[in-house]
Amino acid sequence: MNKMLAFPKDFWWGSAWSAEQAEGRGETGKAETNWEHWFKTEPNRFYEGVGPEITTDHIHRYKEDIQLLKETGHNSFRISISWARMFPNGGVGEVNDKAISFYRDVLTELNKNDIKPFVNLFHFDMPYALEEKGGWTSREVVEAYVTFARTCFHEFGDLVYHWFTFNEPLGPILGGYLENFHYPNVVDFKKGAQAAFNTILAHAKAIKAFKELNLTSKIGVILNLSPTYPRSQNKQDLEAASIADAFYVRSFLDPMVKGTFPKKLVDILKNYNQMPSYEEVDLKIIAENTSQILGLNYYEPRRVQARLTKINEQGPFLPEWFFELHDMPGKRMNIYRGWEIYEKGIYDLCIDIRDNYDNIEAFISENGMGVANETRFMNNDNQVNDSYRIDFIKDHLAYVHKAIQEGCRIKGYHLWTFIDCWSWINAYKNRYGLVSLDLKSQERTIKKSGEFYKKMSLANGFEYDTDKLV
Template identity: 55%
Template sequence: MKYSFPEHFWWGSASSALQTEGTREGQTTWDYWFDREPNRFHNGVGPQQTSTFYQHWKTDIQLLKQLNHNSFRTSISWARLIPDGIGEVNPQAVDFYNQVIDELIEQGITPFITLFHFDMPMAMQEIGGWENRDVVEAYARYAQICFELFGDRVLHWFTFNEPIVPVEGGYLYDFHYPNVVDFRRAATVAYHTVLAHALAVRAYRAGHYAGEIGIVLNLTPSYPRSQNPADVKAAHIADLMFNRSFLDPVLRGEYPADLVTLLKSYDQLPACKPEDSALIAEGKIDLLGVNYYQPRRVKCRDSAVNPQAPFMPEWFFDNYEMPGRKMNPYRGWEIYEPGIYDILVNLRDNYGNTRCFISENGMGVENEQRFIENGQINDQYRIDFISGHLTWLHKGISEGCNCLGYHMWTFIDNWSWCNAYKNRYGFIQLDLDTQQRTVKKSGEWFAATSLNNSFDK
């Protein structure tokens, strides 16, 4: 069967500054943490050992062209552009980003630019990071500077990538720096991130730029184990905390009332100012990026909460492992293609069918050298993964969902936080020793799909 996509559909991939560029003038939280605890990183590989985009940007953009990308998302590094977060702009960084943006456009590839992709400047973290409203203001200034420098050519801006992840990782579950376990502080970080987002949107609107501004959220549909009311309630609370805590403010301009009521009843609400609600209402976006990797399956708790334990989301649900689920064993994630359709239908039916696109979807696999045939990685499993998701994406579009594109994570094997290079995600294989780039079978498949704006299955 042939699956054809709308005219001008965005075909491309996504990456980030920290995961591809390498050494920066300004230190990030990742550089700081790696210096102190390299044991927390797979094989002791830190954020300096990336895919060297800072040196190879021109040839890498040629590879994007070879893969028939018509669009590509990456991020600007706040710590590269403004090394201390608040001071002078680094002219070398301006030159670099100008060259990248201009070369993308020259090659017919539309740049999608994210302002913050987990890479807090350490100088900002030292004064409290997102817990401190001064950092919110510093971010707004940084955003304004980016718009002024690059807004004449960049027409698709995103304030944050997956803002729930620094909240979860840094302040709940100890997989990002600063390794805090404290729900109230996590809620403050999430709230201040929304305020920072809204300030950036306000600045963009005030500048009357020609493009549009949005945010990229990793949406994980919450599926209850059963239709038992206790399971349904558990899934609802998980959805409130992990999806709607960002989705509602950026699309509706306000928080879900039942989330506010729930957190208030446990005294976990962040400190709010009277003018905040008007600011949040100004933060409504033009375009939503949706990152989808896996579903969240939950059930009601089977055991009582330990009253001495820290308040956590898991006070309200347990994770549920659905029998017979399809798994990516390397990443430990369930593969559930219909989830991408369910997200789109939810946006269509409950959020005014907002303009959106799939900004990340991908499959990380360990030791892909096992699959080399005639000098090329035969990653048919990745082709199956992409085509399976695109089939459900196509169904959503055919039923009126306003989805404008599909970006894969990622175009080249890159450094991935604490996992470093354990799991590879790229269309292009990276040899870490030689930095040689080799297109995988999935890259050829994607190039053909983009060229034809369709695929057969």
């Protein structure tokens, strides 16, 4: 049955991207980042040899882009601030006045157009000089990050609506220390555990610094969270799912929101001699400085089962020692990205936050569908007719609406992404934007999904066949 799904007053309709994926280097001065260094040394690892030199060239086109935000119905937008741009001497030393001017101009322009700026401080791009010092395994880097965060609070605090310490902090740990898809490409779980702990400590120390300034904004974190589903109700499958959940969901969610660490995970790391080093005062700082708001990035569920094969214990310690991924028959897939499409997962995630994390104020900070070769779907007006993306958005938002009706404090929805942007090692293979980008001309064209997004934002909802909801 078709029904108008109306969202709460002042709902945040928007999207998100990051500095390294959208700005381009520009002329403001910028230290070499870990990604720029990796591209320089191993360009073969990047799709079609495309690096982050220009990306969406937002640094030169931000006024034009902000008008496109208006034309696609945005009342909020998440950017990140480049640590390497703010501190071009390798992430430390004197702050860059040109970077301050650039970001103040961008934030002022957003506010002038009634678009609430959501600002994230770390979105995978670290000054390479700090990576050389050990990256997140180094306490020195933690302190450099806190200086960077404090500087941003001071310089931009009057212009920012909400702050976030990290986007998807699990990503650099998995990619950088376990799965070899993120610089520094080390396979060493114990180093990864140290980097994870130090990231959590940096988050808490940044929040502590933020609270000292008495700003009117809130600060939190953005986590990529995939609800974990067991293959069956068999007790071995349930235990496998519980362990996977501890590694991939609770590992950052618990300390960054509750200030505590999941016992199941700690027990495993102790049993296998994989615990990071820390000081007792660190635990106190983490306990006392937790997120005030939570961003939920949801793309796909995680399905697991008890292991069917024996682990080679002579190999590196990995979470998969305790479970295997379950390839569920009949699942719907985004074949371009290799991810399952399961809309109800976003509802289950919201309910988990409501029931187990004091119903903290939250919003969907990323959700989206990457599709390759979207020029196939261009109409006679050279506009991408991405009806599949419109359906994807509506199907997920219908479950967000259901969660809100059931008491979840979900305050907004941010799509990934605004304009097709550079996606790390995948470059421009899959397009996610409401606005298409011609890489040669940098011309921007609003897709059909961008037109839909504006209509949805203006109506603060959309019509939907609610019989589709489980």
